[in-house]
Amino acid sequence: MNPVYTLTKGMLPVETIYCPGCTHGISHRIIMEVLEEVDMLGKTIGCGPIGCSVLAHRYMNVDMLECPHGRAPAVASAIKRVHPDNFVFTYQGDGDLASIGTAEIIHAAARGEKITTFFINNAIYGMTGGQMAPTTLIGQKSTTSQSGRTVEQAGAPMRICELIANLDGAVYVERVALNTAGNISKAKRAVRRAYDIQEKRLGFSLIEFVSSCPTHWGKSPVESMQHLKEKMLPYYPLGVYKEPEGGEV
């Protein structure tokens, strides 16, 4: 029999803490699959966040450390100085990257750090229990926007790809989604492209994964994918926001 789906060496064979229907497992896996394919698992250093994926280092089979909330891009910038030939990435959620870590992500991008950021946007704080994030949609209910987020009270949700793409140091910025097999394939291609860009030392790259949080969205896994498609994607359009000139990488 020809197996169509097997474990990747990049993911350790352990149970995760993620809820049913959470897309962290998918983004973990496609990043690690790419690193296995390019034979870089042993030459990678990962910088984890604070948030649900704080324990990513238990699942991803690469050297890895925990970073304080929002600081992963600063940590990764320095790691890349010490090990310029390693693949260095940050893996950050929306509270981590788009709220408490805005200074670090903007300046790492502005400096054109030769690192890669994987940004998980599920529009809510997961680990702390469903509070409003900078990316929470207008009208979306959270434990700190109980009648739904309003522009008057909290401003409009932040679009990170559009923001980062404005910086000259960012050479590749793409938003992908994890809701369908087709989108997951595109997401994996984006990860591979980000890898190639770091390998060629062209500059900073960021891949935003539009993701889900069934538990704090109060939806089933299936409803969550529906919500992602109908509510998230119109506000967070998929696509390439920045790419190297000529687009060959």
Added chain:
Amino acid sequence: MSKKVLMKGNEAFAEAAIRGGCRYYFGYPITPQNEIPEYMSRELPKRDGYFIQAESELAAVYMAYGAGAAGGKVFITSSSPGIALMQEGFSFMCSAEVPTVALTVSRCGPGIGGIQPGQADYFQATRGGGNGDYKVPVFAPSNLQEGVDLVYESMDLTDKWRNPVFIFADGLLGQMMEPVVLPEQQKFVEPHEIRALKPWALTGYGDDDTKRNTIISLRIQPEDLEKHVEKIFKKYEQMEKELVRVETTGIEDADVVIVAFGTMARITKEAVEILAEQGIKTGLIRPISLWPFPYQAFDKITSKTKVVISAELSMGQMIQDVKLGVNGRFPVRLLSRTGGVVPASLEIAERTKKILEEMGG
């Protein structure tokens, strides 16, 4: 013997760090330590090292965390309000057991305060403002040669203990010039040499994923965290035995003993001579390590002494440790100026005499 060179304090500290093997420096401008990032930005790239001007002290301390975790030898510097921003990082590095040498060129607070020399960050340095149970060795030089030697030695101490090491200078030491003898240049460590020297560091595990390294601070099971805190406290107990540094003079038959560190100790040494000319025997205890504090030095004070004075450029912070050292055997008084006012030796001598008179001496 190497020849003496005349250097400004901040530049001498920077050069000492490089010679101690520091290949990675991360800094953010703040007075009165700006010559350090300036020096590093000029010197490190041409000597095959790395400089990043961080976007904030918060970013700088976490760049240090990253480079330290990756096995690099790191130096970061700031001044009082900037160190306040870095405190979270020191707690994190103690928890994750990541080395870094940090230096403050302290100024005055609270708040923005002023840019003149101060010692009101004694608590900041020795008690820390980060969360949780942790400790950081703190060394306080009182002249530039001592500062150079302490920075140089700390580059190795931090690796030995896998814990940040802190140097407490002040604005006066940072800005003054003195002749110093610079130590030998240590060879920079290359990336491929790191795993062998620091098997715990993040380097990528190569072909053998059983050698995979992780550096963590989260320990969600109370028993695990308790065990880890107890483990790092075993190190702190050992540091308390190995890292105490103190200079004492004339304690045994002193009428009065003054305790002072850093700049204040420098000036107090002159005051001791002035008092001697007037027939007053003054002992000096100069803590060089502020943590671990040299409590044992106080055991040498004899019953001839009438009072112990804590002389500080603050409203009295070290005095708490002085009282612990004295342990009720003698009255303890504070001799203080603050806000950036640095007293002359004559003022210290006169105020010491007045305190002695009040004690009936």
